[in-house]
Amino acid sequence: MSKIVLVGVNHAGTACANTLLDNYPEHELVIFDRNNNISYLGCGTALWIGRQIESPDGLFYASKDVFEAKNATVHIETEVTHIDFKEKKVTAKKKDGSEVTESYDKLVLATGSLPIQPKIDGVNLENVQSVKLFQDAVAANARMEDPTIKSVAVVGAGYIGVEIAEAMHRRGKKAYLFDVRDTSLCGYYDPELTKDMDDNLQKNGVELHLGESVLSIDGETKVTGITTDKGTYSVDMVVLAIGFVPNTSLGRDHLKTFGKSAAYLVDRHQQTSDSDVYAIGDCATVFSNALQDTAYIALATNAVRSGIVAAHNIAGTVIESNGVQGSNGISIFGYNMVSTGLTLRAATEAGFKAMVTEFEDLQRPAFMKENHSVKIRIVYDGETRRILGAQMASYEDISMGIHMFSLAIEQKVTIDHLKLVDIFFLPHFNQPYNYITMAAISAK
Numbered sequence: 001m002s003k004i005v006l007v008g009v010n011h012a013g014t015a016c017a018n019t020l021l022d023n024y025p026e027h028e029l030v031i032f033d034r035n036n037n038i039s040y041l042g043c044g045t046a047l048w049i050g051r052q053i054e055s056p057d058g059l060f061y062a063s064k065d066v067f068e069a070k071n072a073t074v075h076i077e078t079e080v081t082h083i084d085f086k087e088k089k090v091t092a093k094k095k096d097g098s099e100v101t102e103s104y105d106k107l108v109l110a111t112g113s114l115p116i117q118p119k120i121d122g123v124n125l126e127n128v129q130s131v132k133l134f135q136d137a138v139a140a141n142a143r144m145e146d147p148t149i150k151s152v153a154v155v156g157a158g159y160i161g162v163e164i165a166e167a168m169h170r171r172g173k174k175a176y177l178f179d180v181r182d183t184s185l186c187g188y189y190d191p192e193l194t195k196d197m198d199d200n201l202q203k204n205g206v207e208l209h210l211g212e213s214v215l216s217i218d219g220e221t222k223v224t225g226i227t228t229d230k231g232t233y234s235v236d237m238v239v240l241a242i243g244f245v246p247n248t249s250l251g252r253d254h255l256k257t258f259g260k261s262a263a264y265l266v267d268r269h270q271q272t273s274d275s276d277v278y279a280i281g282d283c284a285t286v287f288s289n290a291l292q293d294t295a296y297i298a299l300a301t302n303a304v305r306s307g308i309v310a311a312h313n314i315a316g317t318v319i320e321s322n323g324v325q326g327s328n329g330i331s332i333f334g335y336n337m338v339s340t341g342l343t344l345r346a347a348t349e350a351g352f353k354a355m356v357t358e359f360e361d362l363q364r365p366a367f368m369k370e371n372h373s374v375k376i377r378i379v380y381d382g383e384t385r386r387i388l389g390a391q392m393a394s395y396e397d398i399s400m401g402i403h404m405f406s407l408a409i410e411q412k413v414t415i416d417h418l419k420l421v422d423i424f425f426l427p428h429f430n431q432p433y434n435y436i437t438m439a440a441i442s443a444k
């Protein structure tokens with residue numbers, strides 16, 4: 001029997017805890033989290049703020065009680081302040097100021113990520129906020145009720161920024177969306193597709209300011225405006241959404257970290273450079289199958305799988321992570337986009353002789369009434385022909401199609417192999433000459 005200490009119990013930590021408690025009850029598990037809630041689904045923040053769901057109640061799927069019922073010791077609202085990796089001891093501070101110390105045989109770090117704070121004036125003004133925690137969602141929602149807040153500047157047109165800008169607009173606020181890059185969602189899609197999302201946002205009333213650098217947030221105590229290199233805009237609230245950094249302050253002096261992100265470097269078993277310490281979720285690296293190399297990709301999906309992998313390995317069942325493709329999706333004002341692997345730009349920057357094939361067609365034969373156009377782009381390596389990424393966009397629900405590309409990247413399928421893959425046809429769903437086959441056949 002081992003004593004396992006888990007620091008952080010959100011998505012990665014919950015998956016790890018449940019896998020240990022359900023499959024290996026012979027081990028002792030001690031859990032710490034500094035937050036007062038567990039397993040908040042951040043994806044629900046925009047849905048709730050935009051009132052696409054009425055309440056945040058369904059956005060949690062784990063709790064202290066459930067872990068305790070499975071015999072774990074759970075310290076919530078208790079922040080781990082120090083880890084003695086030599087003596088294998090964790091020290092934590094409770095809400096009332098008292099200290100707890102626990103020894104471990106194996107330690108799991110699941111401390112997640114933190115929103116990046118831009119180094120500009122005004123970030124501490126009232127009505128500036130990030131949207132990471134449930135508490136942030138509650139605060140943002142309360143601000144939506146404030147009639148003096150009429151306009152909101154969202155900084156960062158990545159996944160969070162685009163979703164929040166839509167939500168604020170749905171709640172009747174004037175939403176401005178700023179990004180240093182020339183399109184929204186530039187980390188996930190090529191400009192050929194993001195220009196459609198940009199049009200969709202503008203058409204629905206979100207005011208885009210792309211290719212603008214925010215220089216300051218203005219105001220005395222409360223936000224009154226935002227200044228960029230192109231102008232000054234009068235706004236009552238600012239949401240910061242310019243990405244996450246791994247939260248590695250507890251272990252970065254002892255454990256090996258990776259590149260600019262400084263995430264804990266882990267192997268395919270989620271083991272760090274210290275064999276008694278595992279790291280999972282947003283604080284750790286992933287293996288990118290597209291790059292065939294280590295990468296940092298903060299996603300709840302990666303977090304959950306990494307928690308499962310770590311738990312089995314700690315308990316003695318040796319399994320390896322499959323690696324990831326960073327598959328992702330978004331749905332804004334009814335327009336759906338999904339992607340996996342590398343964009344053309346990311347593949348080129350990574351040193352591939354990257355090529356792309358694209359196709360656009362109706363989802364179903366033209367004689368079918370309910371029908372929308374679908375755009376697809378497939379990125380592949382011009383030398384090995386290996387598929388490196390795929391992107392799809394439509395008013396149709398095209399989400400399931402991207403999973404096939406995720407598996408194709410994982411399994412190193414070539415663009416030429418895809419040309420003759422068996423894809424079924426039924427007019428209710430698709431076309432005999434479907435856009436996936438046609439994009440593959442058109443590849444140079």
Ligand SMILES: Cc1cc2nc3c(=O)[nH]c(=O)nc-3n(C[C@H](O)[C@H](O)[C@H](O)COP(=O)(O)OP(=O)(O)OC[C@H]3O[C@@H](n4cnc5c(N)ncnc54)[C@H](O)[C@@H]3O)c2cc1C
Binds near residue numbers: 042078111113280
């Ligand atoms: C608004 C929003 C929408 C999102 N939408 C999606 C989506 O649709 N799909 C998707 O895949 N991903 C989405 N994500 C990303 C996803 O939420 C993260 O990738 C995920 O939360 C990572 O889980 P984690 O458990 O690794 O880390 P975190 O969620 O960051 O959790 C880390 C935990 O560690 C605890 N902790 C940290 N330090 C300490 C300490 N010293 N002592 C004790 N406890 C500590 C924290 O309190 C926290 O509970 C979204 C994120 C946000 C903010």
Ligand SMILES: NC(=O)c1ccc[n+]([C@@H]2O[C@H](COP(=O)([O-])OP(=O)(O)OC[C@H]3O[C@@H](n4cnc5c(N)ncnc54)[C@H](O)[C@@H]3O)[C@@H](O)[C@H]2O)c1
Binds near residue numbers: 156159187214241330
């Ligand atoms: N649907 C989903 O799967 C989903 C939804 C929300 C969040 N997430 C994940 O959560 C993490 C955080 O999301 P996020 O939206 O904060 O990050 P992101 O990486 O998706 O987007 C950050 C955006 O901020 C921009 N940016 C960077 N610095 C800037 C600056 N100084 N001024 C203006 N713009 C700047 C970038 O160009 C980028 O467009 C990501 O890993 C994301 O994939 C996923």
